Amino acid sequence: MCSSDLSPASGSAVKGTVTFTKVEGGVKVVADLEGLTPGDHGFHIHQFGDCSAPDATSAGGHFNPHGAPHAGPTAEIRHAGDLGNITAEASGKAHYERLDPSLKLDGAESIIGRGVIVHANADDLKTQPTGNAGGRVACGVIGVAKD
Ligand code: CU
Ligand code: ZN
Numbered sequence: 522m523c524s525s526d527l528s529p530a531s532g533s534a535v536k537g538t539v540t541f542t543k544v545e546g547g548v549k550v551v552a553d554l555e556g557l558t559p560g561d562h563g564f565h566i567h568q569f570g571d572c573s574a575p576d577a578t579s580a581g582g583h584f585n586p587h588g589a590p591h592a593g594p595t596a597e598i599r600h601a602g603d604l605g606n607i608t609a610e611a612s613g614k615a616h617y618e619r620l621d622p623s624l625k626l627d628g629a630e631s632i633i634g635r636g637v638i639v640h641a642n643a644d645d646l647k648t649q650p651t652g653n654a655g656g657r658v659a660c661g662v663i664g665v666a667k668d
Pocket of ligand 1: 563564565566567583638639640654
């Protein structure tokens with residue numbers, strides 16, 4: 522299993538945890554976050570596991586090993602890192618759970634060591650190359666975790 526602890530970026534109070542577990546048919550992604558504004562927030566794996574910049578731009582663009590266009594998580598052709606949106610309730614808490622058929626936890630396209638970003642705004646799933654999701658409000662690095 523892999524996981525990422527997300528810390529606030531860009532002066533937000535957003536934090537939480539994302540886990541990636543290999544299961545039959547792909548990788549199960551489970552995220553629990555708090556401190557969000559209510560509504561949809563773009564949620565992606567980014568190229569670099571580097572959250573050092575205050576606005577998390579150090580994580581680079583969306584993880585995209587195949588040079589594909591940006592899209593939604595159910596699109597056949599997409600950035601590998603396109604996980605869509607995470608939806609926060611009025612309390613600011615958000616829960617996300619999805620089986621992703623294409624994420625890899627090993628090999629040349631492994632997501633280990635990459636970044637996880639939550640954005641200020643919703644991902645429209647079509648604007649290139651970012652989904653127009655706005656600033657970065659939380660950032661984490663994906664590491665190998667104890668099962
Ligand atoms: Cu992103
Ligand atoms: Zn993308």
